[in-house]
Amino acid sequence: MGAPLRIAIAGLGTVGVGTVQLLQEHAEAIAVRCRRPVEVTAVSARDRHRNRGCDVSMATWYDDPVVMAREAEADVVLELIGGSDGVARATVEAALSAGRAVVTANKALLAEHGTDLARAAEAAGVPLAYEAAVAGGIPIVKALREGLAGNRARRVYGILNGTCNYILTTMEETGREFHDVLEEAQHLGYAEADPSFDVDGIDTGHKLTLLTSIAFGRPVDFGAVFMEGIRHVTAMDIQQADELGYRIKLLGVAEETEHGILQRVHPCMVPKQGPIASVDGVFNAVVTEGDYVGRAKLEGRGAGAGPTASAVVADIMDVAAGRTAPTFGVPVDRLETGPAASIDTHVGAYYVRLMVLDRPGVFADIATALRDTQVSMESILQRGHNPGEVVQVVMTFHPTVEAAATRAIDRIAHIDAVVEPPCMIRIEDL
Amino acid sequence: MGAPLRIAIAGLGTVGVGTVQLLQEHAEAIAVRCRRPVEVTAVSARDRHRNRGCDVSMATWYDDPVVMAREAEADVVLELIGGSDGVARATVEAALSAGRAVVTANKALLAEHGTDLARAAEAAGVPLAYEAAVAGGIPIVKALREGLAGNRARRVYGILNGTCNYILTTMEETGREFHDVLEEAQHLGYAEADPSFDVDGIDTGHKLTLLTSIAFGRPVDFGAVFMEGIRHVTAMDIQQADELGYRIKLLGVAEETEHGILQRVHPCMVPKQGPIASVDGVFNAVVTEGDYVGRAKLEGRGAGAGPTASAVVADIMDVAAGRTAPTFGVPVDRLETGPAASIDTHVGAYYVRLMVLDRPGVFADIATALRDTQVSMESILQRGHNPGEVVQVVMTFHPTVEAAATRAIDRIAHIDAVVEPPCMIRIEDL
Known part of the structure; x- marks a missing residue:
């Protein structure tokens, strides 16, 4: 048994608590699989005294996650704060500067600053892992970066936002209109009070950007993503789609075209018998088309404490076992900058x-x-x-x-x- | 750029040739991703003079793959001969004894001798990789062993044999009987002259055994698999299933029960709307149920030169990059022997x-x-x-x-x- 892998957790919301619970519940199995124990040695969150239903008393408390990232006795910093800038970004940068591995679920941060952060991780010689940032529990980052790494990607696409998929599925099942279903989803906690990130396609765009980088070996280029949300889709459109043999899904699609890589997020009518139409409710799915493997699809829960914790812990176990890969599959200086195709093409x-x-x-x-x-x-x-x-x-x-x-x-x-x-x-x- | 990873290939059938082609076509991309080139330095096959449509002139030829495994200048031996014993087994054993990593697509060998071979690999301190042995191009071994490793598995099941799935799908689409469709599949090259391995469920059993070991951390136990093939399924059964809301699929299922792990292979009537019913033709799919991630499904081509080469090359790239895991996820001495449940339960x-x-x-x-x-x-x-x-x-x-x-x-x-x-x-x- 090797020395413990020490984890500092920044952010104890749903995902942070789920991760602590998973690490504690399966501590022995994880230690056997990694040949070393994984220990939470430091935590930081907004309110020290809130009862979260998980025990972090063994960990040193930090009020400031940036200080924790810099100073804690930890090999890995887990960033579960969220947001593309501010304290989340500062925490990740501090951790990498201090030579600590980073595991994060933060798609916005990586979509905006992924190439720079990957460069910082490379300079520090530590991994920057983010399986949980794309499609929740589905191990799609690992599949694209390692399991299908021998292929030249032609296209990668998917249903990447459970909130939109839940809304569209419910509209279809009940015949109700968008605003009505959105309101209900907000009451149920499936949608945020400000739903814009989800329903306007921004969250899907963030995730697509990361898939694009891994699949095509490109720097992250969130600015190049065409995004259109689902606000304008009506019950009538869904019914018409049904009559035409289609279902309506919000897809993120990245593909190589003669004009460059085209990244687009928008509602699509997809054939009912196709690989993506049957993915319902809060499920996510990613389809990848490679030149040798052909079409492969991965499907699972795209959000929630359990699935996200599953992805976070897989990343931690990779770090513990010494399994690493460049952040986007190839070293940063080998990412190929090429033209971005416009939606007009x-x-x-x-x-x-x-x-x-x-x-x-x-x-x-x-x-x-x-x-x-x-x-x-x-x-x-x-x-x-x-x-x-x-x-x-x-x-x-x-x-x-x-x-x-x-x-x-x-x-x-x-x-x-x-x-x-x-x-x-x-x-x-x- | 690091030193080249040298590959010795035993067996130049469809998969061997596909692998050589992939390694050559994507040589540069592979070198960038692994930070070192991959070179085929030795080959062995039955007939040296056969034109295979791929160039292996740069490699040293060996008439005997066992001699090659022992003596060739290679870091990795690729075993693509097939069969649970004989020369395939001898080749793998010789390679591990000589301290060389092994990559294989041989499910029969691993289902019969996997635990012993894993022990030999561990003793030699080299990886024994077999992504291509289960579900072709689908990276399910990696997903279970790494991407979902934080979960306690409850069940894993899937459509693991493309020949049977093709036969059942064609019977359903055409209303024809088993023997008629089998004969056609044999003419088309989708089924072997001796179809027993496929249609009697043995091939599915081999693959299921490997999934069981990874998912539940058990020694391979092919002897415990209940197997029933698809010969007795009639067009009438398929029609009845349709009327009852089901489709008939040959599944391999491994699950934890109060009587122990139950491994079973047999035709199943599954609900048309369920996750597995829509997988048609030569496609394979694996569904895993973990305690944190919930249900996740991976789907793709289960056989053929391209998909299998994709999986073989992913394993090679893992070896090249130094990403390793114990053969069945945990060290051999930590595999848990427990009761095997009978189909009667x-x-x-x-x-x-x-x-x-x-x-x-x-x-x-x-x-x-x-x-x-x-x-x-x-x-x-x-x-x-x-x-x-x-x-x-x-x-x-x-x-x-x-x-x-x-x-x-x-x-x-x-x-x-x-x-x-x-x-x-x-x-x-x-």
């Missing part, structure tokens, strides 16, 4: 829903707009017939480049009889 | 199909048999009505212990009017 099919005054000539106006913008319509369907009233018109476009689809939709939006901004959802063969 | 629901002479009194005889054996029937259905002729009767039992179900079926088989041995398929909520 995306080629795909489109679903467009319009609210239209039911009067003669509207279809002709739409047809003219499509002809002028060189977009080919696959289908058009008017729901109901009510002369003089507003009715719903649903169209699908054959695969076309997004720049053209956007021009077409913009032209259509300016037709007099179109009374609301059109709703567009991309159709993907994923 | 399994508790589940059952589907039973009978061929019965259509005459009065048969249902009464069946009911008596069930009463006497204390088995509770959920449903019974006679297909067609043809007095004096043979008709089909389909029953389902409520969950019961297998010993009782077996007694009931045995009693029913002895009823005069039952003219063929009953066909039983277990119903699982997986």
Whole structure:
């Protein structure tokens, strides 16, 4: 049995407490697997006197996590504070400067500053591990960085935000509208009071950025991610999707294109029989397409104390056992900077829903707009017939480049009889 | 850049050639990720002069792989010969004795001799890696051994044989019978001339044994696996399953029960909406249930040159980067020997199909048999009505212990009017 691996934990929220519980409950099994015990020697959180339901009395308390990261008797600093800057960032930087390994669940921090932090970890010769930052308990970071490392990635995509997936699944099951379901999710604790990070696709974008870096060996480039959330998806869109053979999911997709790496987050209509449509509720899934392995999918719980603690502890066990890899799979100076493709270059099919005054000539106006913008319509369907009233018109476009689809939709939006901004959802063969 | 990792390859069949191609095509990326190049320095195969479509002229040729394993200038010996004994085993033993790391795709060898080989690897202080032995390109060995290592496993199960899954999927899609589809699969090269390893569940059993060892920290115990293949599954059973809301899959299941670890391989009726029913054709999937992570599923191609080479190369890259773990997750002397549960202790629901002479009194005889054996029937259905002729009767039992179900079926088989041995398929909520 080797010397204990000493852990300093910054942040004792749900995940921190779950991690302490896992480390204590399975202490013996972990020691056997790592050939050394893992001990929590220091902790830091906001309120020292709060009862958290876990015993950290054996650990030295620090009011300031940055001081702890610098001074504690610890081999690993666990950053579970969250946020892309401020104290979380300072804690990680202090730990790396002090030559301590870092394990974090902080996707925002890594999406914004991952390349710099990876460089600092390399300079210090310590690992910077973040399995818990992407897709909760699913070991996707390890799978991409090690288990599938022999492949050249073509594409990686997934359902990376359980809150959005829960909302979309519930909208589908109940026929209710977005705001109604969001409110309920907030009451149930599945969504934050400020839901923007989740429902506007930012959280998915953070996670996608990390997957992109590992899969393609690129520096993290969160600024290049196209992001569109799910606020505009209606119960009617979900029903229409169903009739067309699709389900609507918020996906993060990163793919190599002739214009560079395209990173995009948006609602997608995906075929019901495809690999991603069946992933429901709070589950996450990541699909990766490699040149030798073909398509592989990993699915599991994307959030929650247990799954996240599972991922955090796996990282700790890797550090304990001396299993390390460069933060994004290759050394920082070998990450390849290349062009980032714009969403305008995306080629795909489109679903467009319009609210239209039911009067003669509207279809002709739409047809003219499509002809002028060189977009080919696959289908058009008017729901109901009510002369003089507003009715719903649903169209699908054959695969076309997004720049053209956007021009077409913009032209259509300016037709007099179109009374609301059109709703567009991309159709993907994923 | 570190010193090259030198590889000696024993066996240049499909997987060997695929591995050489991958190592050559992605040589630079692999060197960057491992911080050292990987070089094939020695090869051994049956026929030196066969054109294999890959260039191994830079490697030293050995007619005898055992001599190569002992003498070649290599850090790693790749065993891709196959078979649980004979030259494959001798090659691996020679490599470990000579202090060389071993990477193998040989499930039969490890299922039969895994604990001894793990001990030899430990004594030599070298890794024995076998990601390719289970579920092809899916990195499930790494996921269980490292990515989910903090969990206590409750159950692990999966579709582990692409040949059987292809046959069952094709039977379902076409309504054709087993032997017909098997013959076609043999013509297409999806099934061996001697299909027994696949269709009788032996290959699934081999793979399950390895998953069991990793998930539960047990010595490999292939002898304890209950195995039943898919030869007795008929098109009618598949249609009945469909009507009952199930699909039929050959599963390997390992679970902790009050009687010990139960390892079983047999066709299962699984709910269409469950995590495993949608895995079609040559795809494999493994579901693991851990106490913290909950349910996680990994899905991908279970065989073929590309996916298998992907797994082999991942193992090689781990060796190159110095990432190692004990063969079955814990050191051999910490593997826990415990009782193996018998299939008789399994508790589940059952589907039973009978061929019965259509005459009065048969249902009464069946009911008596069930009463006497204390088995509770959920449903019974006679297909067609043809007095004096043979008709089909389909029953389902409520969950019961297998010993009782077996007694009931045995009693029913002895009823005069039952003219063929009953066909039983277990119903699982997986």
